[in-house]
Amino acid sequence: xxxxxxxxxxxxxxxxxxxxxxxxxxxxxxxxxxxxxxxxxxxxxxxxxxxxxxxxxxxxxxxxxxxxxxxxxxxxxxxxxxxxxxxxxxxxxxxxxxxxxxxxxxxxxxxxxxxxxxxxxxxxxxxxxxxxxxxxxxxxxxxxxxxxxxxxxxxxxxxxxxxxxxxxxxxxxxxxxxxxxxxxxxxxxxxxxxxxxxxxxxxxxxxxxxxxxxxxxxxxxxxxx
Amino acid sequence: xxxxxxxxxxxxxxxxxxxxxxxxxxxxxxxxxxxxxxxxxxxxxxxxxxxxxxxxxxxxxxxxxxxxxxxxxxxxxxxxxxxxxxxxxxxxxxxxxxxxxxxxxxxxxxxxxxxxxxxxxxxxxxxxxxxxxxxxxxxxxxxxxxxxxxxxxxxxxxxxxxxxxxxxxxxxxxxxxxxxxxxxxxxxxxxxxxxxxxxxxxxxxxxxxxxxxxxxxxxxxxxxx
DNA sequence: TATAATTTTTAGATTAGCCTAAACATTTCT
DNA sequence: AGAAATGTTTAGGCTAATCTAAAAATTATA
Ligand SMILES: [Mn+2]
Ligand SMILES: [Mn+2]
Ligand SMILES: [Mn+2]
Ligand SMILES: [Mn+2]
Numbered sequence: 001x002x003x004x005x006x007x008x009x010x011x012x013x014x015x016x017x018x019x020x021x022x023x024x025x026x027x028x029x030x031x032x033x034x035x036x037x038x039x040x041x042x043x044x045x046x047x048x049x050x051x052x053x054x055x056x057x058x059x060x061x062x063x064x065x066x067x068x069x070x071x072x073x074x075x076x077x078x079x080x081x082x083x084x085x086x087x088x089x090x091x092x093x094x095x096x097x098x099x100x101x102x103x104x105x106x107x108x109x110x111x112x113x114x115x116x117x118x119x120x121x122x123x124x125x126x127x128x129x130x131x132x133x134x135x136x137x138x139x140x141x142x143x144x145x146x147x148x149x150x151x152x153x154x155x156x157x158x159x160x161x162x163x164x165x166x167x168x169x170x171x172x173x174x175x176x177x178x179x180x181x182x183x184x185x186x187x188x189x190x191x192x193x194x195x196x197x198x199x200x201x202x203x204x205x206x207x208x209x210x211x212x213x214x215x216x217x218x219x220x221x222x223x224x225x
Numbered sequence: 226x227x228x229x230x231x232x233x234x235x236x237x238x239x240x241x242x243x244x245x246x247x248x249x250x251x252x253x254x255x256x257x258x259x260x261x262x263x264x265x266x267x268x269x270x271x272x273x274x275x276x277x278x279x280x281x282x283x284x285x286x287x288x289x290x291x292x293x294x295x296x297x298x299x300x301x302x303x304x305x306x307x308x309x310x311x312x313x314x315x316x317x318x319x320x321x322x323x324x325x326x327x328x329x330x331x332x333x334x335x336x337x338x339x340x341x342x343x344x345x346x347x348x349x350x351x352x353x354x355x356x357x358x359x360x361x362x363x364x365x366x367x368x369x370x371x372x373x374x375x376x377x378x379x380x381x382x383x384x385x386x387x388x389x390x391x392x393x394x395x396x397x398x399x400x401x402x403x404x405x406x407x408x409x410x411x412x413x414x415x416x417x418x419x420x421x422x423x424x425x426x427x428x429x430x431x432x433x434x435x436x437x438x439x440x441x442x443x444x445x446x447x448x449x450x
Numbered sequence: 451t452a453t454a455a456t457t458t459t460t461a462g463a464t465t466a467g468c469c470t471a472a473a474c475a476t477t478t479c480t
Numbered sequence: 481a482g483a484a485a486t487g488t489t490t491a492g493g494c495t496a497a498t499c500t501a502a503a504a505a506t507t508a509t510a
Contacts, residue, residue, distance in 0.1 A: 007497065029458055042498055044459055049496090061458060061505055092342040102336050109330045117317040232467065254488055267468055269489055274466090286475055286488060 006108035009077045010036070011046055012055060013107075015066055016074035026063035072139060079135040080115050081107040082128035085165075087118060089129040096129045097171035130171075131162030131181050131218070146218035149197070150211055154187045158219035170216050177207060185219055231333040234302045235261070236271055237280060238332075240291055241299035251288035297364060304360040305340050306332040307353035310390070312343060314354040321354045322396035355396075356387030356406050356443070371443040374422070375436055379412045383444035395441050402432060410444055 004012075014035050019025040029047070033040045051058040055070035066074060084106040088094040094102075116137065119125075126142060128134055135141045146161045160183050164170060174180070179201065188206070189198040195211035229237075239260050244250040254272070258265040276283040280295035291299060309331040313319040319327075341362060344350075351367060353359055360366045371386045385408045389395060399405070404426065413431070414423040420436035 005496075030456095038497095039499060040458060041460080041500080045497075088339075092339070092346055094338070094342070098338070102334065102339055105334045105336075106331075109327065111327050111330075113319075113323070114313075114317070114327055117319070121317055230466080255486095263467090264469060265488060266470080266490080270467075273489095 003110055004073065007046070008050065008055075009073065009108055011050060012066065012070050012074040013077045013081075015056060015064060016071065016078070019065060025065050027065065028063050032064075075135045075139045075141065077107050079137075079139075080109070082132055082134040083115060083118050083122065083125070085128045085130070086122050086125050086134070090122065090125075095171075095175065096165075097168045097175065099129065100165050100168065128165075129181075130165035131160075132165060144218075144220065146220050148215060149185070149187075149217040149219050150195075150214040152187055152219055154190065156186065157222045158185050159183065159222045160185055160217060161220040162218040164216035167216070170213070173213070177209075179207070184222065228335055229298065232271070233275065233278075233280075234298065234333055235329075236275060237291065237295050237299040238302045238306075240281060240289060241296065241303065244290060250290050252290065253288050257289075300360045300364045300366065302332050304362075304364075305334070307357055307359040308340060308343050308347065308350070310353045310355070311347050311350050311359070315347065315350075320396075320400065321390075322393045322400065324354065325390050325393065353390075354406075355390035356385075357390060369443075369445065371445050373440060374410070374412075374442040374444050375420075375439040377412055377444055379415065381411065382447045383410050384408070384447045385410055385442060386445040387443040389441035392441065395438070398438070402434075404432070409447065 011032070014032060015027050018027045018031050018035060029040050029043050032038075032047075033043045036043065047056060047058045047064050050056045050070070051064075054067055055073065056064045056066055058064045081103045084103045085096075085099045088099040088102060089096060119137065124136075125134055127144075131144070133142045133144055144161060147158075149158075149160075152158055160179065160181055163174065163181070179185075184202045186200040186203075187197055188200050190196070191198075195214075197209050197211065197214050199207045199209060201207055236257070239257060240252050243252045243256050243260060254265050254268050257263075257272075258268045261268065272281060272283045272289050275281045275295070276289075279292055280298065281289050281291055283289045306328045309328045310324045313324040313327060314321060344362065349361075350359055352369075356369075358367050358369055369386060372383075374383075377383055385404065385406055388399065388406070404410075409427045411425040411428075412422055413425050415421070416423075420439075422434050422436065422439050424432045424434060426432055
């Protein structure tokens with residue numbers, strides 16, 4: 001159980017996040033290389049190393065997935081990342097576009113007691129400032145019932161539940177158009193040509209957003225009154 | 226101004242701390258090697274590197290001292306270390322013997338905004354939980370007027386102002402004998418043979434401590450009433 | 451299905467930060 | 481002052497984590 005390096009922890013975390021995107025849960029070398037902005041050769045090296053440590057199941061030319069041990073660690077890193085982000089916004093009054101980079105560093109601080117005390121200090125939050133679920137100490141993650149705004153139904157009442165947290169530019173854009181978590185959103189119309197979306201925000205403000213932007217937002221459906 | 230590695234930051238911090246011990250401010254290779262628990266050869270390597278970066282003035286076989294730039298960085302690392310320690314005790318309710326190791330990691334998180342907000346969140350504290358002065362944003366350190374308990378006068382009223390923070394064992398010992406910062410201490414007697422010290426704590430409790438222990442405590446004098 | 455394109459791995463190199471052993475410089479002792 | 485002891489540097493080597501270029505495997509295309 002010797003502690004992992006920050007680099008190894010990052011690999012596990014990104015394997016986990018990418019594995020959730022693909023149905024079979026198998027992550028390809030190039031996907032990781034793109035995500036990490038490393039060469040494919042570097043990724044292959046690290047996958048062999050993690051495989052020897054039994055943290056991933058790696059098959060040459062096929063792909064990689066997490067073992068039970070690897071998954072446990074990946075989820076704990078995610079827990080730390082999201083608890084720190086919550087602290088930065090709730091207590092230190094950072095805006096949500098400034099926290100991801102700092103949390104990328106803080107998530108690798110090694111101390112179980114630290115993160116448990118932080119969890120308690122924050123009141124055991126379930127979601128981080130971007131609406132991402134925070135795994136609990138045991139590693140349980142509540143699966144929010146959300147749909148990507150790009151795939152949501154027309155004329156149906158939703159609420160903004162979750163935004164992609166790793167693009168500061170996107171979050172700044174949301175700040176600018178004054179769209180926040182839990183705002184009510186309804187798709188009034190979708191342009192066929194470029195899939196531009198007409199939104200109604202909180203029953204009053206109208207807004208046009210790109211399909212690209214919509215791919216970075218997830219919404220939960222809301223009972224109509 | 227490319228950012229320094231955690232290792233480089235640690236070297237600068239320890240050079241600063243050791244330089245305060247010696248009158249001339251010159252730190253020797255072996256002192257650093259001992260402090261860092263590295264070989265003298267490793268230290269020489271790093272000193273050459275820091276010297277090339279103009280962070281230290283290094284003369285072969287003579288010793289090393291910080292340049293103006295090196296000093297600025299060392300003090301900022303110390304500031305971060307002590308602010309984090311303060312947070313861990315004040316907010317997360319850690320005991321003072323558990324925080325040093327965690328702060329050794331946290332002090333290397335790179336974000337000026339983070340540490341400035343933390344400073345404000347804590348109410349701009351002047352001293353950390355061990356009584357060490359916290360440098361302000363500009364790098365000013367208040368010089369507390371203290372004397373080492375091993376060198377303090379007999380029968381004079383003092384107050385415990387500062388304890389050595391890098392030995393958890395020593396801090397646990399203080400917990401056990403229930404000695405805390407700001408407790409009143411008076412030396413009743415000093416044994417000639419082994420320099421064992423007889424202390425009076427808060428005008429009531431008597432305590433015998435070793436010369437070794439006394440070397441880890443600093444006291445400020447208190448006006449007698 | 452053979453060939454071309456793409457993806458992935460292997461081979462070999464580099465840098466940071468450590469090490470040990472040996473050489474060299476300085477200080478201390480007789 | 482000369483020898484011995486001590487302190488410091490140099491030489492050479494190692495591991496983790498990256499890279500580029502070339503080779504190999506897989507997938508797509510004609
Ligand atoms: Mn994040
Ligand atoms: Mn997040
Ligand atoms: Mn440190
Ligand atoms: Mn301290």
